[in-house]
Amino acid sequence: MASNAFSGIAEQVKLDLLSATHLQDNINKRKEVSRTFISDTITVPTPEMYQYATLATLGDDVYFEPSTKALEDHVAKITGKEAGLFMPSGTASNQIALRTHLLQPPYSVICDHRAHIHKYEASGAAFHSGAAVLPLIPSNAHHLTVKDVKDNMILSSDVHFAPTEVVALENTLNGTIFPQEEIVKISEYVHSQGKKMHLDGARIWHVAAETETSLKELCDPFDSVSLCFSKGLGAPVGSCLVGTTAFIAKARAFRKLFGGGMRQTGVFAACAAYALTHNFPLLPSVHALAKKLEAGLEEIGVDITSRAETCMIFYDPTPIGVTYEEIGDRASQLPEPLVLGGSRVVVHIQTSESAVDAFLSVVRELAEEKKRAGFVRPEPSTANGNIYKDVYVRRLPKST
Template identity: 75%
Template structure:
């Protein structure tokens, strides 16, 4: 190349250069990890550790649209431990759920029956309608905890009447808002759903929590379902990824739809390695997570705060109006703390990087506010305890990530 060509090319190359690594990145990342340890809005905010990064660099470098060895090994492992024939690694739980629905469903009109609080129903941007042309039938559980077989039977559409969209998929979520669906109820629903020729899908983003809390093998938890979605980036702390499992035919179809949806990825080995690391090293930490969540719940009850949804796994929902305190007051006091707390309304989520100090500081803030209200003359009453937040799954401004 001549000097003239070099001279003309140099400005272009210089313009395109980018160095996004801060000179202070070690300090900044340490600060971010400290912030995450004091954040209660979701378990999606966890970050990779140095050991996870180091493990990821050892992964293979294939192209997953063609074949990527580390990713294929992860898919095979998840299929094995869930008792399914095949698996498909994808970028998110939303994509995994939507691929499952699109692969199960053939020709509209049809409907998907689910819990009205389900992620598929509320937090996937209407994906069932957009991607699959499916109507959703959303049921509010009478027990405010989980759907029952009777509710499924009362709302399912099995009819040749042209006015209705027949139900072709029933989808459950376990855990849902941190609560565990009873396995015996799942088995009852599964037997009925399959007896009438309908597919059964599980959004098992946090199914790891169920396995750890109940001591039930993952295969047993997943056996009743035709397809299952599991997530690595919520409770397990990997940076990216979910996996859809099911029959070989279903996963073959889902792989094609993944490409069609724009979800085919290239060098995913590093992401698969992070997921593998999380299974081996982070999953055991859920025992501590559940214990810390129960400590949080017990502390709130000691103060007199009303519990809206109990700490079955990693979440607890609460209403501080029973002690005269508002969510905004708690959030403001938390943000003003010398080591700030990040809070988001009625839902408190504990994750593998939550610190015990953060839990104690949160309880101290609520305790102090409750005492201040009491000193100012607030007297708890049944009406106050019944309070403004009867919907046990309120999220502040409805903007908190799943």
Template identity: 65%
Template sequence: MSTQVSPAIQDIIDQVKVDPIPKNYAADNAAKRKEITRTFISDTMTVPSEEMLTYATKATLGDDVYFEPTTFALENHIAQLFGKEAALFVGSGTQGNQIAIRTHLKQPPYSLICDKRAHIYKYEAGGPAFNSGAHVVPIVPANQHHITLEEVEENIVLGNDVHMAPTELVSLENTLNGTIFPQDEIIRICDYAHSKGIKTHLDGARIWHVAIETGKSLKELCEPFDSVSVCFSKGLGAPVGSCVIGTKEFVARGRWYRKMWGGGMRQTGFLAAAAAFALSHNFPQLVKAHALANKLEAGLEELGAVILSRAETCMIFYDPAPLGLDFEEIGQRAEALPEPLILGGSRLVVHIQTAEQAIDDFLSLIRQLAEEKRAAGWVPPTANGHAASALKDVYVRRKVQMTK
């Protein structure tokens, strides 16, 4: 059989050809990995290591819409690890949360309760409303840390009042802004919800941090919930992927929604393998990340910055106003360093690829900027002055904004 093609077809073939990989990709990747060690914006910035990529190439080549062995093995491991019946590999944490919400909610009208700062409410593009037709009831926690059973009771909708959208799901998040949701309060809320026939979901994108910090097993942390979503691509450093966990029936229906929303993938084995590598090799590194976060918090406090939210795990929220500084000038000077630091304002996120030198350089920069301010005539507000009172009001407003 002849394999020769006409000039016209050859021209089309030549048009289709592409090589998007830069010629000096190795150097570019090395530079990116270096940049990530000095990036405090988010742990979503983590990148796969060479070892992870090499391990991933050994994965099987099945089709996950039908059956993919490596992915199936990962899902089974996750289900057992979290003490649930089944798990489903999905492309992102947002997709996992949205699949879980839609799977739990059957026939509207209905509503769900969550923290006003929750990812499902603030950062998933209105997904509960668009994907599930769900009314969201966001709660502002009075303690500025976590919602309580009493607040859930105040906002829950029970009965058949036609003016209301009955509550059918309570969704909690752990961690939220890096803070750990007290397990006893989780149990109280979930027990109450279940007593009213209401399902519970955990956005556990960073639940790995809670296990490392508290010493509680993932099974114990997630036992109160009907479903859980966990992420591999944030604190664990995998390139792509999350899992939704629950009963076999729940996961089977969730798989249907995953397909409906275009999330049915083909050769997912290499992604699942990268996630498995992250579990085995990157999860233990969270201990170091938390230690660096504590060092960063202590250094900022020693310099005189106000800590708005403490380093319970990997995040710190701070205010440099007592030093005469603002986030814009800090960010500009950080970017101008010989080895730039990449910042995102009040929130500082420490991750498994954060370099200790980056912590030291950031604290040195804050110290230098504060000294320059004092040399230029900046006078720190005194404890009894009007300036101190005004500054305290600023702290309160900023902390309330974090909550809201």
């Protein structure tokens, strides 16, 4: 019989977080996701994915959880690597990969100036690994070339410099596809210097789908690859880092050290497996929808600053006299609102075609209003002001 004191504590501890309207709330959330263009990280698990996840094994992953181990082995196999490691996030996966490659400072890591590891991981390479990041602007304004890497890699033993130990590429990068021939050239050069290649392959799935290239071929030039399940593939959580057995054993130790040793991860592994089986095949239609959106925007007169090579488009509405704020505000006032960011538009497996049509209608309507108000499209400038107009202009959605 519980004492009064214990009953009182149990009363304080308990929580029912299901609101009276939780079922309807989730129906509404699914609708909102289908009309949200800010990222593919907002994709949500489907009832079928949840159903499959409940059947996963119940082990503790610090002691090797069977479903998680099966996922790791599978991802290692399809990427042609010896071993895999389930990670809580893409950031953890990239940063632990760098930490595992980097042994003794001083050292530097080369990447594209737009790379996630440089711009959006809170300077984690400096914090976790004591590494300097050398962000390069690709000379062709699309992807780094072997010349860009050669010209900037620090190989000198001069004590004034931090030698480059890792070249970290990203594919896709802002939705663009890194030509595989160039990756192979970079890899051959980097390896000839005894240095390492890491790939942030958060969306490598999109490259495989779009170019019909095997994951193994795409990953072959790299010593380590991080692949995410929680973005374009629509799983709720997780990434997988792959590499040699020795590399992954060391990364496992760093994952624990950084507090990322997780316990009953079987449900997450099963969601990832479900996503690989059922959601990967949806990517070609995602890319087709992105291309439809791009064609519609172009037809209205908007500048496309980074093309829909996969699931992302970057655009600039200045030529039609409209701002991102005007588009976002108008879209948020629709009877069925759209959620838009700034220059970046992301199409994902749960984007509805009607949302794409609604987005185009908003832009078209604003363009026509501006024209009626006397706006005249300026002549395209020949002075190349900024070749990096595809830099991500963020317009955060108003909080709901």
